Amino acid sequence: MPLRCMTCEFRLKTKFIYTGIRVKDLDKSVDFYSRLLAMKMVERSEIPAAGGVVVSLESEAGGFQLELNYYHESSRFNTKYASGEELDHLAFQVEDMDAFLAQAKNAGHPVVAEIKTEKSRWAYIEDPNGIWIEIVS
Amino acid sequence: MPLRCMTCEFRLKTKFIYTGIRVKDLDKSVDFYSRLLAMKMVERSEIPAAGGVVVSLESEAGGFQLELNYYHESSRFNTKYASGEELDHLAFQVEDMDAFLAQAKNAGHPVVAEIKTEKSRWAYIEDPNGIWIEIVS
Numbered sequence: 001m002p003l004r005c006m007t008c009e010f011r012l013k014t015k016f017i018y019t020g021i022r023v024k025d026l027d028k029s030v031d032f033y034s035r036l037l038a039m040k041m042v043e044r045s046e047i048p049a050a051g052g053v054v055v056s057l058e059s060e061a062g063g064f065q066l067e068l069n070y071y072h073e074s075s076r077f078n079t080k081y082a083s084g085e086e087l088d089h090l091a092f093q094v095e096d097m098d099a100f101l102a103q104a105k106n107a108g109h110p111v112v113a114e115i116k117t118e119k120s121r122w123a124y125i126e127d128p129n130g131i132w133i134e135i136v137s
Numbered sequence: 138m139p140l141r142c143m144t145c146e147f148r149l150k151t152k153f154i155y156t157g158i159r160v161k162d163l164d165k166s167v168d169f170y171s172r173l174l175a176m177k178m179v180e181r182s183e184i185p186a187a188g189g190v191v192v193s194l195e196s197e198a199g200g201f202q203l204e205l206n207y208y209h210e211s212s213r214f215n216t217k218y219a220s221g222e223e224l225d226h227l228a229f230q231v232e233d234m235d236a237f238l239a240q241a242k243n244a245g246h247p248v249v250a251e252i253k254t255e256k257s258r259w260a261y262i263e264d265p266n267g268i269w270i271e272i273v274s
Contacts, residue, residue: 020225064201084221088157088206
């Protein structure tokens with residue numbers, strides 16, 4: 001019986017390519033991420049196999065994508081939108097934290113928590129689905 | 138009263154920098170993401186202000202980070218780990234889908250759903266917290 005290489009066994013390369021959140025109201029979430037968080041829409045597609053719509057967004061600086069997943073009422077994935085703990089937060093870097101937080105507050109998204117240490121400061125606002133958005137400078 | 142520029146108002150630049158998931162068992166989640174999903178650990182820090190530990194991981198190809206958030210029992214963030222809908226899935230690209238899914242199954246993470254269209258195929262496995270991981274090739 002050959003020796004099993006426990007390390008080799010798990011070295012198939014992978015690449016983390018995007019995060020998909022489920023949204024209650026597609027328009028509200030597109031508005032939040034594309035206007036307040038200044039992301040650009042990369043793609044919007046109906047996915048008949050899943051019974052829903054996906055909208056892919058990325059920051060102007062490019063990079064990683066955020067996918068919004070909306071399921072039609074007829075979709076098998078359109079379960080009750082329960083609030084859970086799996087998604088701790090999505091983090092966004094901003095140039096001017098106070099200016100950003102002021103515009104977020106104006107848009108109806110006030111700071112819900114803030115953590116300050118000697119070196120750092122993180123503030124949190126909620127997206128239209130109740131997802132915590134971490135703002136760092 | 139000045140005219141308000143609804144577009145300008147929201148054009149403060151931001152950058153989506155990482156996704157933070159909350160984990161029930163830090164060691165199990167580190168094992169899953171660093172071994173099965175072949176991510177490398179970038180940082181591990183105690184965050185006394187939040188009463189927890191964060192572990193940052195990224196794919197070997199670099200890019201976007203996944204942050205694992207673990208809260209100690211004494212933390213105000215250590216609420217009951219309810220299962221919710223906010224995080225639809227985290228997507229990972231693999232070179233050889235069948236080989237990857239075989240090793241995932243061997244590691245105790247069988248496919249829980251699969252969507253096939255004429256052009257595409259997406260398979261889902263669950264991480265140790267019940268988070269759906271989308272595997273695409």
